[in-house]
Amino acid sequence: MTVIVRFYGVLRDIISEKLELEVSGGEIPFTDLVGELLRRHPVLGKYIMLTERGVEVRGVTVLVNGRHIVFLGGDKALIRSGDIIDILPPLHGG
């Protein structure tokens, strides 16, 4: 299946504006998608970590089809083919 991941701000600078990820299966937990992203782009590990507690973030926001992932089950959210994942960076300042 194909999942589109869009990055913003500093994440776009260091990774890409948009990735089309081919992953096996009809749906995968977000945790697995993060594992795949980290494998391909280890630099992302500064912002998104995979620990024994699951996916942990530092100021990063994840949206699935425009909805914050915490309302979809967090890192257990199931990602399906055609889903659009938006990953926003931490915002410095305030």
Add this chain to the structure above:
Amino acid sequence: MVCVVIYPGQTILRVDLSRDKIEEEELPDFVVERFVGGKGLASYLMYREIKPGTDPFSPENKLYVFAGPLAFVYPTFVRAVVASKSPLTGLFCDSYAGGSFAIELRRAGYIGIVVEGKSDKLKCLKITKEERKLFECESLRGRTTYEVGEVFRDYSVLTIGPAAENLVRFAGVYIDWRRNPVTRPGVAGRGGLGAVLGSKNLKAIVLKGWLSVDDLARGVDKSVQRDLINRYLKIIEEDVIPGIGIGGNLPVFKVSAEARILPTKNFQLGSHELWRELADDAWARILVNRITCPTCPVKCGTMFREGCFFTERIEYETVAMNGPNILVMDRRALMLINNTLNALGMDTITTGSILAFITELSERGLLKEYRVSWGDVDTYIKIIYDIAYRRGLGDLLAEGVAKAARALNAEEYAIHIKGLEIPAYDPRGVVGMALAYATADRGGDHLRAWTVGAEVTSKLTLEDLVNLTKYLQDRNAALWTLIACDNIPSNAIRPPDEMIRIYIKMLNTLGFNYDEESFLKLGERVYNLTRMFNVREGVRRKDDTLPPRFLKPREDTGWAITREDFEKMLDLYYARRGWSPGGVPLRETLERLGLQDLL
């Protein structure tokens, strides 16, 4: 806790304008121990002294200007808090300003000033070693903040502009505003606290302190003090100064634009194709000087010149709310708007929100009095003056966007929470900020909990998002008792944990006895106290909500917060706080925080 020093952090000056009286008062030990200074003491006194239902413009409302106990004894603790019942929201409001005032207040021997009553004539309060007096100053009526600063050039000056005299409900309080200032000027801009001073006919407080650091730090172990200062300055140098960029929070503009959360056309969109014209790189090309507050090495105050346009200081919020939010993508126009608002003494966030609101109404054919197009700078300047002098429709707009929207039957276009116009971050992507806005104790505000910062690691769960919001609200409330500067922890390139541990040690050198846990609990105590102030005024769950626009998908990205998701988040937040499902702190919560005897 046993306080062995706390000198002179317990003395306040009570100024009664109705009776023309100035009196010193000692705060009891247990109050200082439990509320420390700054926001803590101001909140405590507000809760005790301002009766529910008090009209913010009545003589019965009071205004509190407080420093924190660390001011002058340790570097960077320069902020003063101004707090009162807000004429914009009718609720608790605190707003913070840098500059020299907090330090000079402490050097005069006071931790705070309470202003109450109302004078028949326009007055100034002067505090020097030789005298503390109220004096008539009719000659200053109508003068701008800059002009008042010039008149008292040798003093630290806290003043209001003409907008506050005219009771514009979002008029601010200005510290040390002068042309070509030597130290960074400060603004306590939010919530219309300047208008409270205007209602009392107090134009300015001018002061010059005389106490030395040793006077204020009497009994403090000098070697410990020196060591803490050195460790702190090292963190500032290594972690904060590299993160501050050109200053003025202007680097945030690029991040917001790229993350598509930059308010554009009254929050209809999240970025603008010309955003680079207003990003920090563009401002850096016209930067002429950077200035700082006394004792602070950070230099976040930015001065710009482009052609004949010059501005002493401009911030991200001002640029975003009066830039893309009204489609003014020109730096010189922004400097003109910024200078006009600072001179007249009006909050730049609220004004930007109002200008966007009426432009949208005009575009939709819902406004007869003004015909205003997006980016129409000349009309915007005219409207700003109409508001400041309450002329025509400006008289209604001077009430703030919430009241204006009700009168114009246009509430769906008004972007505010509890009457306070929200600042320059669209929360439809960054949902944690939606909860932070909705539960901020002064209305729509981003500073209580900056949930999108990289300073704390959290799980991607709703529970962690809620916990993060509560933690930051409590932590910041505690930091504002000191009063720590917002520009420092939030701009650090590493988590500020060690910095906060040093703050607590600094506090303890003055006789307090806090650790990390009790310090966080202090913040929670203060946050619940301000909530109780608002609950007493009728605030409940229905008020912890979002503007209608934020509950609809944004047209450019489709990002949205649904009502169902938001209410679920609020349920968890109340439970985590120990509040009822209706948003009222439970008795056991108040007891746990040591507030039961106060309430």
